[in-house]
Amino acid sequence: MSTRGGSKTSRIERYVHHSGEELEIPVGTVVGARSGPKFGVSSGMHAGEFAGIHGAIRLFRELDPATLRGEVRIIPIMSTRAFFTRSTQLSPVDERELHFQPAGRPEGTYSEFQIDCIFNLLRDLDFHVDMHAGEYVQALDPWVAFADPTTNERLRRDTWRLAGSMPVPYLDPRQADIQDRFSELDQGLPFALMREGVANVWTEIGQNGVQDPGEIELQYQSLANALKRFDMIDGEPAPVPAQAILGPRRWSMESLESGYWQSEVSIGQKVRKGQRVGVLEDLAGNHIKTYTAPEDAVVQYFWTSPAINAERVPHGYPWHRGLIRLSELRPDAHRDPRLELAR
Ligand SMILES: [Zn+2]
Incomplete structure (x- = not known):
């Protein structure tokens, strides 16, 4: 539809990599009746993270061009092939992890091209x-989480205000020189968009491939709150809890032996230095290793699959060795002066 009241359209962008492998990306565009910023939403970089995919589809359905100021561009899934082959984490074509692929190399691998x-x-x-x-x-x-644009004040303020508009308890600013060993993130999409001047964040909401209504709602509210903060839609934003800044230290625990993993913590749990967080056994139930927290920290995520495969490291990516991720939560994390930037 296209009228003076704005428009709402959807299309499939089709591409072919030099290997001959194809790529399809669905794009929805909602153009408001009145002028305003250009706001993008994407999900399904990892095609089994359904709370975000569902939230993006819902936003496209519910946005009303007549009352929108500006344009909203929505990519609900970054590859229809990944989604429909149920390739929930790695590329179905080359088994790479998209979050760590550099933008700007279309002649490279399929995932770099994507x-x-x-x-x-x-x-x-x-x-x-x-x-x-x-x-x-x-x-x-x-x-x-977001790439923190420390050298551009305007962009930095917009990025922190975008993150701070969302009703989630933790903000996780990243800088290119502070990375964990999983990560070559400073080459990837968030940093590439930051360098292009796009204020951008990524949400981590939902888990276990479950379409939990509360988690879908939280993804949706995060988008709606952001659109309200930048005056693109009207309405009262959902309340934002007291936020804290994670890090800068984080601990990604992984195993160099295969076995049966059981976490002994829950998400969001605060653990003390030396506290048990989980155990690895072999398939006969023999103890291999007990894991403990290296410092006081909060449990950001852990692997709920017991199957730890130390040998499976596609392209160096240690996903199948992953056990648990802990983050530092400093005592003053709720009073960090950077939180002023988020308001
Ligand atoms: Zn993801």
Whole structure:
């Protein structure tokens, strides 16, 4: 439909990698009747993170062009092939992890090509939210993460205000020089968009491939709150809880031996230095290793699959060795002066 009252359209973008492998990306566009910023939403970078995918589809359905100021561009899933083959975490074509693929290398691997296509669909935006969750075998406590644009005050303020608008308890600012060993994130989509001047964050809400109504609602409210904060839609935002800043230290525990893993903590639990967090056994029930917290920390996520495969490390990515991720939560994390930027 297209009228003076704005428009709502959807299309499939089709691409072919130099290997001959195809890529399809669905894009919905809602153009408001009145002018305003360009705001992007994507989800399904990891195709089994359904709370965000569901939230994106709901936003496209519910946005009313007549009352929207500006434009909202929605990519509910970053590859129809990944979604429909139920490739919930890694690329169904080359088994790479999209979050760590660099934009700007369309001649590279299939996954590099894919992330460059996504980047080109988003690079002209003012704001962008990429929605993630815990995947099929991952339990997770909600937070919002972002590349912190420390050298551009305008962009920094917009990014923190975008993150701070969302009704989640934790903010997780990242800088390119502070990374955990899982991560080459500073080459990936969030940092590429930041360098292009797009204020952007990624949500981590939902878990275990479950379409939990409360988690879908939280993803949706995060988008709606952001659109309200930047005056693109009217309405009262959902209340935002007292927020705290995670980090900067984080501990990604992984196993160098295969076995049967059982976490002994819950998501969001605060653990003390030395406290047991889980145990690895062999398939006969013999003890291999007990894991303990290296410092006082909060449990951000853990793997709910017991199957730990130390040998399966596709392209160096240690996903099948992953056990648990702990983050530092400093005593003053609720009073960090950077939180002023988020209001
Ligand atoms: Zn994800």
